[in-house]
Amino acid sequence: xDIRKRILHANQKAVDRIIHSNPVWVDVLPAVECVEGLTDxxxxxxxxxxxxxxxCYLHKRGMVSGALxxxxxxxxxEAVAMLEAGEIKxxxxxxxxxxxxxxxxxxxxxxxxxxxxxxxxxxxxxxxAEGPCEGGLCGWGLxxxxxxxxxxxxxxxxxxxxxxxxxxxxxxxxxxxxxxxxQCGDENHTRQTVADLLYDKQILPDLIEMDIPxxxxxxxxxxxxxxxRFFHCYGQGASYAALxxxxxxxxxxxxxxxxxxxxxxxxxVAGLPGQWFTAPAPMMKGRYTSSKFTEKDQLPWIGDSCVVxxxxxxxxxxxxxxxxxxxxxxxxxxxxxxxxxxxxxxxAKNPNFSIPALDFDFLPVGIDIRLVLKSGILPIIHGGMxxxxxxxxxxxxxxxxxxxxxxxxxxxxxxxx
Amino acid sequence: xxxxxxxxxxxxxxxxxxxxxxxDALLMQDAKVTQIEWQPPIKQSEEVKELIDKFL
Numbered sequence: 001x002d003i004r005k006r007i008l009h010a011n012q013k014a015v016d017r018i019i020h021s022n023p024v025w026v027d028v029l030p031a032v033e034c035v036e037g038l039t040d041x042x043x044x045x046x047x048x049x050x051x052x053x054x055x056c057y058l059h060k061r062g063m064v065s066g067a068l069x070x071x072x073x074x075x076x077x078e079a080v081a082m083l084e085a086g087e088i089k090x091x092x093x094x095x096x097x098x099x100x101x102x103x104x105x106x107x108x109x110x111x112x113x114x115x116x117x118x119x120x121x122x123x124x125x126x127x128x129a130e131g132p133c134e135g136g137l138c139g140w141g142l143x144x145x146x147x148x149x150x151x152x153x154x155x156x157x158x159x160x161x162x163x164x165x166x167x168x169x170x171x172x173x174x175x176x177x178x179x180x181x182x183q184c185g186d187e188n189h190t191r192q193t194v195a196d197l198l199y200d201k202q203i204l205p206d207l208i209e210m211d212i213p214x215x216x217x218x219x220x221x222x223x224x225x226x227x228x229r230f231f232h233c234y235g236q237g238a239s240y241a242a243l244x245x246x247x248x249x250x251x252x253x254x255x256x257x258x259x260x261x262x263x264x265x266x267x268x269v270a271g272l273p274g275q276w277f278t279a280p281a282p283m284m285k286g287r288y289t290s291s292k293f294t295e296k297d298q299l300p301w302i303g304d305s306c307v308v309x310x311x312x313x314x315x316x317x318x319x320x321x322x323x324x325x326x327x328x329x330x331x332x333x334x335x336x337x338x339x340x341x342x343x344x345x346x347x348a349k350n351p352n353f354s355i356p357a358l359d360f361d362f363l364p365v366g367i368d369i370r371l372v373l374k375s376g377i378l379p380i381i382h383g384g385m386x387x388x389x390x391x392x393x394x395x396x397x398x399x400x401x402x403x404x405x406x407x408x409x410x411x412x413x414x415x416x417x
Numbered sequence: 418x419x420x421x422x423x424x425x426x427x428x429x430x431x432x433x434x435x436x437x438x439x440x441d442a443l444l445m446q447d448a449k450v451t452q453i454e455w456q457p458p459i460k461q462s463e464e465v466k467e468l469i470d471k472f473l
Binding site: 374409 | 465
């Protein structure tokens with residue numbers, strides 16, 4: 001068969017994994033029980049793989065924070081020595097069945113939500129936001145007594161209740177929430193306002209009916225309601241579970257992950273499993289939370305959450321969320337144009353996501369490295385801006401570097417010559 | 418700004434190639450405009466160009 005035809009068939013198969021995915025939140029477990037390959041004395045991080053010595057400050061601090069949280073080291077000095085000696089292993093979260101939002105610090109004891117794609121039975125685990133501590137350890141790589149206490153509280157009090165709830169409920173379907181929220185103004189990367197409400201509508205009645213003390217119910221309810229973008233981790237898990245289903249599709253040129261570590265940005269391709277294609281991480285353009293911030297304060301792209309873009313949301317769903325685009329000064333028309341631009345580099349349209357501002361046309365899905373190279377149109381990814389010391393300083397967008405696609409195409413040619 | 422139709426005895430008829438905002442601006446001033454989508458060719462190495470031709 002002609003190579004182009006093989007690629008077409010392979011890409012259809014790969015993108016069908018996303019379109020026909022059926023992600024369901026099925027469980028809550030400690031990371032060591034649900035993240036494949038995560039062992040004791042191992043810390044996962046966001047972005048493509050990088051050695052401890054080469055990491056940005058945020059990741060180095062996150063590694064140390066993880067070691068302290070797990071009790072592997074008594075202080076920062078000992079943690080650094082262990083990391084430098086390789087006694088604590090580090091790896092990219094996306095090399096496992098998990099997603100590292102922000103700094104993406106994951107160690108064995110972190111509580112994780114488990115999302116299962118019922119179409120393929122692929123499971124992905126993502127960490128929840130840390131309530132009053134916001135990004136906390138996992139998202140921002142921070143560690144202090146308050147964060148430690150909150151993580152223990154989440155693990156020992158909060159999530160056992162949520163675990164019981166979700167098990168008794170028999171799971172929560174994620175796709176209907178994604179679909180409906182994108183008809184109401186979310187693009188499910190920077191904005192989950194509606195998704196949060198739809199989640200609450202389904203989960204809270206079950207919580208209230210639980211045969212547990214009222215005080216516990218109120219604590220869990222406040223944690224859910226008071227945590228902004230609570231649903232974000234579910235959208236990421238659903239996306240990566242679908243994308244992992246496409247990994248190893250021979251001849252496919254579809255992108256299955258995109259992420260940054262503050263130094264480099266990397267992509268992976270369905271037909272080239274296990275390989276990373278990297279380039280210097282891009283800076284974001286957008287709006288800062290304060291006029292005191294400038295580009296000098298901004299860390300180059302860090303985080304794995306743009307897996308939602310690979311699954312056809314986020315930057316690809318700009319038309320669904322003019323309000324997110326307006327934060328960067330765009331008009332509603334320009335938001336639509338952004339999604340239309342992304343159509344040029346996408347394999348298909350996803351009939352699950354019909355968008356009012358597109359006259360109910362469907363969102364594009366499945367980034368094809370060939371189309372990116374041919375058109376010169378670089379995928380737009382939405383996300384949060386971090387500063388060099390940690391913490392969000394704004395939100396905006398970036399484009400995936402062309403170099404990633406050039407390297408991927410060359411490797412594809414070697415494998416499928 | 419000079420109105421495109423102010424100083425001419427006939428209505429302007431324009432073919433705009435590329436930048437969309439020029440098309441929009443002319444349209445709002447009642448000029449007759451045809452838009453042609455175009456962007457400068459992408460700069461790629463010969464190696465990448467060959468691979469695109471082979472695989473796409």
